[in-house]
Amino acid sequence: LVPRRTKYRKAQKGRTPLALGGSLKGTTLEWGDYGLRVNEAVRLSAKHLEVAEAALKRGLKPIRGSKVYMRVFPDIPVCIKGNETRMGKGKGTFEFWACRQMGRVIFEIGGPNLRPEMAHAVMRLAAAKLPCTSEVIDKSSVARLG
Incomplete structure (x- = not known):
């Protein structure tokens, strides 16, 4: 996971955002039936995302027609x-x-043959690979403020 090109080679450190409320953008599902939502401010490396995605794909391999969607991209050097x-x-x-x-x-994650208990188990596997707390959500979950 590497950007094709960037305007600058190096970036300032920046800070992980605080939960002060405001935008609901990106806190609900767009494409899939189940999702993994981060609960705390964290800096995720490309390696973290690759390993978690591999765990998801490995868990969903036996389920025909299932698909994994990644909603974030590592673009900060x-x-x-x-x-x-x-x-x-x-x-x-x-x-x-x-x-x-x-x-x-x-x-x-989504797919026609995806059962809820299987989806939760696979998402827990991926969550274990990440350096932060997270929660499994579905279509009925409410948006998270802040």
Whole structure:
């Protein structure tokens, strides 16, 4: 998961957003029947997303016609300086791609033969791969404010 091109090679650190209310954008399902919503402010790396997506696909393999939708994309370059490096001499080198999320749906799954208990089990597998708390939602779940 890498952007094709970016305007700048390096980005400022930025902060994960706080839950102050406001927009409901991205907190409900768009395409699938079940989703995984992040409950806290977190920086997810491309590796986290790839591993979680692989777990979802592995769990859904026996179910014919099932599909995985990824709602987020890692587009922030993270740069890190080495350990025990003195201050100065510029910003560190590029390390990995990441995205900052708070209360958003990051994965959705859907399909004609997808049973609720199977969907919840598969989503729990993917949630275990992520460095944050998350919840499984469905079409009847309400939007999350903040």
